[in-house]
Amino acid sequence: MSKAIPSRSEDYSLWYNELVKKAGLAENSAVRGSMVIKPYGFAIWEKMQQTLDKMFKESGHENAYFPLFIPKSFFSKEADHVEGFAKECAVVTHYRLKNDEEKGGVTVDPDAKLEEELIVRPTSETVIWDSYKNWIQSYRDLPLLINQWANVVRWEMRTRLFLRTAEFLWQEGHTAHATKEEAEAETKQMLEVYADFAEKFMAVPVTKGVKTENERFAGALETYCIEAMMQDGKALQAGTSHFLGQNFAKAFDVKYATKEGKDEYVWGTSWGVSTRLMGALIMAHSDDDGLVLPPKLAPIQVVIVPIYRKDEELEKISEVANKFKSELQAKGISVKFDDRDTQKPGWKFAEYELKGVPVRIAIGPKDLEKGTVEIARRDTKEKQFVEQDKTVDFIEQLLDEIQENIYKKAADFKEENTRTADSYEEFKELLESKGGFIYAHWDGTSETEEKIKAETKATIRCIPLNSNEEEGTCIYSGKPSKGRVLFAKAY
RNA sequence: CGGGGUGUAGCACAGUCCGGUUAGUGUACCUGGUUUGGGACCAGGGGGCCGCAGGUUCGAAUCCUGCCACCCCGACCA
Structure with a gap:
């Protein structure tokens, strides 16, 4: 069988798609938007899982499992959360089929309608916090550090193997803490775990940062992320860690008794990475002859x-x-x-x-x-x-040398394709001619962010954590800015 | 969901405009032989609901209608 794949320069998207299929990683299934992960692809995912799982356990987390189905009413308990996910939920309405007398085959039995519809989880905050209500009584029960490996479903309009599929595999950490400071520290700690994993195992350099309000997780007060650069210069969000404040504790009435005997709401976090990391791994290193895997994750x-x-x-x-x-x-x-x-x-x-x-x-x-x-x-x-x-x-x-070399190659590429822009003209010119990451001043408003997105398709990937304070003026509005943010076109 | 494109053997494609023997080519597969330091060669062989459903016709891969899937561009997306 001829296994030649198209070249990256010819057609980057086609190269990616063909590579995923020809290398035996995954293929499209009979179910729209849902992929079959083939043995070789799954072997790589398993290596990622094992490594991450070890890292989670080393940082004190335990695994548990919560239901695939979530009662519809749970979603409406946290207003931002339901708004963020409502548009892409798969809903279970019936529990039985019957023979179709007219057309043959089977049909949904109208007599088997559920009293309350069930949502196939797009993420598990609600069902997990509903359990936490019972698990947490006192400060002695905290912190609660749980992780779950699961599949989730988000009814995406347009899907791509690994990068965006209707059903995907991931892990979601859900923790509860006595204090705000502790929860914030957890959020940042897990971001570091993700960044370490990306850089040391996947050999993919990442930029750590905070999401703007627009890009924030539905129901979070703050979303931290790692952003990686693919070989076509586009950004790929590789992991997120959310500080949930007391939003879910309040929505699900999760309180604990302090040492002083007072009732307080707990503070929450959630964090996740998915099979999307496979996409990042593939696109970061591979060439026109096929995959290039970092030794630490190669089956x-x-x-x-x-x-x-x-x-x-x-x-x-x-x-x-x-x-x-x-x-x-x-x-x-x-x-x-x-x-x-x-x-x-x-x-x-x-x-x-x-x-x-x-x-x-x-x-x-x-x-x-x-x-x-x-x-x-x-x-x-x-x-x-x-x-x-x-x-x-x-x-x-x-093997060590290869691991290092491909990291260095990716890091050099990322650096070479990271630029600064001081005017909107320059920004648009850079974006058009070179792509990549662009650091520029921004006035901090969603309005400006959305206008830039509408005009250029570039979004603010994050407000980098390590950025130096620097006075400047927003490239779009000319208003004052205290630091540069990271813009890029994204997957 | 809007615009464009594509569905023919496991894969990649031709044939469709202009309906007419048995639907072809490469590759992959099977058999035999020769080979083996970068995708081997020769000979023989098997494999097709022509995406699905309806329609037009003496006759449909080809024409018409509907549907489905995939790809690209939008919209959407933590």
């Missing part, structure tokens, strides 16, 4: 391809290959020895490049003679011969 880190003519040769090569396989595995490196005789070496090379396997070892008759192996790295496509007794150490080091 297969090293693949060994034998090159042989006769069965005796394969036998000898297998001995060497299996020795490397077990030695590498002993060091915690995942290895696949592809000794299938149904595909030729060249075919396998192309296949594992498409799948983004970081390191490839080829062993052939020449290597047996010389006591070497050929080692190829996916990120730079460099190949070299390495002596067999140095191979294991070499690879261990090489």
Whole structure:
């Protein structure tokens, strides 16, 4: 099968779509807007999950599970929340089918109408806070630090594999605290966890910041986020962490008794990342030959391809290959020895490049003679011969080097495509000609933000956390501004 | 939901304008043989509700109507 994918320069969107499908990550399903995550794609997601789950547990969180269905009435308890999600909810109205006498097949049984409709969760704040009401009585019950791995449904108009699907997988953390300060600290802590994960594991550099009022989570007082840059210069929101204040505590009447015996509302946070991270991972590093995976998240880190003519040769090569396989595995490196005789070496090379396997070892008759192996790295496509007794150490080091290199490449790209604009003309010119991230002054009003969005399609991705205070004037309104914010076109 | 485009073998496409033998090509698949350091070659073979449903016609992949799905551009989107 010809697996060539379109080039990025030709058509970036098409390149992404084809890559996702050809690399065996995911495909569209029979259900509109919902994808099938295929084994290789799911293996990458599982690695992300395992890593994140460990990070959550190390920071004191526990996993739990709450229902998929949420009673409709729960949504209306928090006004901003319902407004934010109402437009994209899937609703369950009946609980039974029956045979269709007229048209054949089955039809919804009108006698099986639910008293109260159920909403398929688009996020779980409401159902979780309803439980928290019963779980929290006293300051001794706090903080409550819960995470849930789940699927959620948001009825999106236009979907794209991983980046925006009607149903997606994610984790959502929901915590309750005695004080505002504690909840704020939690919100920021989880933002740091996300940023660490993105940079150290996904090798994707991110900008940390706070969302403007327009972009804030429905029901939150403050939304923190990490924003990544894709290879086409567009921004991708990779994770969010929300400070909910006492909004949900008040909506669901979650109070605790203080040491002094007074009743107080608890303070909440919620935070999440989704299978959208897969999109970020793919778009940040991959090239026209296929995926480029960071070693820390690659399901297969090293693949060994034998090159042989006769069965005796394969036998000898297998001995060497299996020795490397077990030695590498002993060091915690995942290895696949592809000794299938149904595909030729060249075919396998192309296949594992498409799948983004970081390191490839080829062993052939020449290597047996010389006591070497050929080692190829996916990120730079460099190949070299390495002596067999140095191979294991070499690879261990090489995996670290690849992890670092692809991070650096992405970080350099992000820096090269981050610019400042001091006038609206310059802003529009930069956005049009170069894209990328643009730091510019903004007067702090939603009105200005929306006008800029309408005229240029760029939005304020965030107000960066590390930005220096700098007096200036808004590029749009000319009004005073205390610092630059990050603008970009976004996914 | 609005504008545009596309649905033909697992995948990529031709054929559709102008209806007419048995619907083709590449690739993938199966069999046999030769091969194997970058997607092998030769020979033979199998695979099609032509997106779905209706209609026009002696006859529909082709014409008409409706629907569905996907892609692009908008709108929408934490």
